[in-house]
């Protein structure tokens with residue numbers, strides 16, 4: 001099997017196909033801290049793509065309450081367990097060596113096995129096929145927190161405080177990660193799955209697919225789904241007509257997907273990043289995704305150890321236990337939370353861009369504003385400036401302009417109760 | 420007393436024994452010949468219990484797990500298929516029988532896999548690779564599917580699978596009394612069907628899909644107009660009985676052409692849905708010789724004389740008998756032969772020194 005370079009892992013890994021990269025990659029940053037669990041994203045995808053016969057159980061976008069919720073049930077625990085068993089069988093103690101972090105390996109080097117490396121001689125990818133019952137009740141355990149141990153009746157007399165809450169949950173919003181090294185694609189014996197050259201979106205060829213469900217078995221995130229009424233599998237299409245700029249509203253430039261553009265919690269920022277021939281992101285400090293993922297490093301891949309190099313990046317929740325978060329997002333968690341808790345002047349401005357325009361932002365500029373607040377965070381002084389951030393579309397036209405301090409409008413007396 | 424010459428004789432014998440051992444499973448399905456008995460009148464194309472089948476000699480074809488291309492499932496369930504064939508100079512029919520403890524004839528739920536069985540013929544002269552053919556050596560595959568068969572008897576739909584299903588509406592369907600059966604006004608919402616995927620059609624005229632392949636991953640459904648294989652299958656008491664039938668000749672380049680007194684190759688595959696067998700996770704046979712008897716009533720063809728045509732390539736795996744894993748046995752043979760050789764050489768020099 002060829003070796004491919006996975007920058008999430010800081011090393012090469014085995015994959016059934018040789019390395020080849022799209023020119024641009026569909027990517028997004030999801031800010032878990034801000035999600036309100038409203039499922040508007042989930043509903044928007046359903047209303048756009050999966051309202052037909054045979055798709056009833058499909059939620060290409062889903063939001064689950066961690067640590068207990070999962071769709072399909074226990075997908076993460078099951079895949080982690082499989083990987084754990086493979087490590088034990090191979091006598092490998094999987095570890096991240098953060099000291100080896102570099103430009104090519106921002107999170108350091110992972111020495112464990114990935115799912116393509118742990119698959120054994122008979123399969124391309126280590127995985128499992130969820131039972132039909134596991135796809136049911138997609139929001140089971142909604143808002144269920146871990147129990148508080150200590151106070152009477154499970155109540156804390158002092159409330160909760162950072163850095164870690166004892167009773168905690170958080171929402172995990174998930175779509176297909178349009179992985180750089182898709183496990184679904186690796187496992188398909190028909191080569192019916194392909195990654196688009198122009199945007200890295202991963203699609204299942206509906207004509208070639210024969211419903212073998214090897215992709216369903218292989219995708220660790222369980223984002224490839226079988227449709228019984230057509231006997232083939234389907235998956236999140238990355239709303240590719242919008243990404244192509246084919247939507248009449250888009251004026252010919254790439255638009256954010258449906259699930260991103262509807263988010264009332266303003267937690268999502270979707271775009272296309274330039275990819276170099278070696279798979280790395282072309283340096284572009286004024287691209288909001290490049291800035292958040294590569295420069296500030298506050299957004300992290302979900303389960304990077306699976307080895308698919310997923311392209312949805314998460315700002316981890318500040319209040320959840322760090323070991324749990326490190327298992328989920330890798331060793332970059334502490335740094336990310338630290339940066340997010342006391343954001344730099346530029347980061348605070350860029351964070352305003354989330355979900356403010358349907359068009360994808362390809363570049364931002366900042367106009368500096370006055371100092372508006374000074375505070376101490378984690379024992380260090382911190383300043384807030386009312387800067388203005390301006391977003392530009394693919395044709396470099398201004399599409400959005402926002403200030404860090406939200407403009408306040410006071411309603412005149414005579415209209416006090418009107419809406 | 421050992422002398423050098425005696426030792427050489429012993430060594431040669433041992434080596435010969437090793438070679439025989441390495442090639443041990445000489446009993447192969449390649450020695451088998453299926454003969455389609457010639458009868459007059461209609462073939463029993465949907466009657467596995469018909470007495471006419473008694474006129475055909477039953478041949479038990481050994482099956483084993485496909486072990487060459489990933490994904491591999493080393494333990495598949497079908498161990499043998501009993502094959503009978505009849506023809507009437509215009510049509511041919513095969514009756515395949517194999518044991519399967521469970522009937523799996525729906526694929527509606529996400530973890531439902533079908534029972535199915537396939538017959539494979541080389542399209543041209545010679546024998547391409549027995550598993551899905553090879554580049555330049557196409558194979559014609561007839562694939563019978565238990566769920567398609569079941570749907571022909573009683574249409575399967577979501578409501579039969581999920582009796583308590585409740586959906587308010589399916590957009591883009593025609594108004595209908597039962598929305599679960601409503602036809603789609605816009606096919607695009609049956610994505611695979613709109614993309615021209617034959618599997619995705621709501622109904623299939625035959626439970627058999629007629630395909631062509633030229634190597635792993637190249638399996639292709641023949642065009643709708645070229646779907647000319649009929650089928651009938653029935654599960655009873657742990658046994659599937661499946662009949663395939665087609666006209667002997669076909670105008671399509673992707674179809675096998677059959678004529679009496681010629682020797683053909685044929686191979687079989689079976690999938691047990693209960694074991695989640697699908698695609699390469701299957702039981703397969705090697706190529707088996709196959710011929711059509713020439714005169715009605717004889718039930719046997721003129722002696723074929725030569726064996727089946729030579730393989731297209733010298734691919735080792737392609738010519739190995741059923742259940743024979745060349746890598747494994749080659750490895751075992753090496754394990755035996757290398758120490759043996761070393762030992763013999765050492766002994767040779769040892770004795771030579773002594774002498």
Ligand code: SF4
Nearest residue numbers: 176177179183184219
């Ligand atoms: S998330 Fe799953 S379905 Fe999506 S590209 Fe990655 S492996 Fe494939």
Ligand code: SF4
Nearest residue numbers: 045236237239257259
């Ligand atoms: S990107 Fe589009 S298709 Fe994918 S989950 Fe979001 S809305 Fe659905």
Ligand code: SF4
Nearest residue numbers: 035038039041263265
């Ligand atoms: S729409 Fe946004 S805020 Fe609502 S659940 Fe989805 S990601 Fe969270």
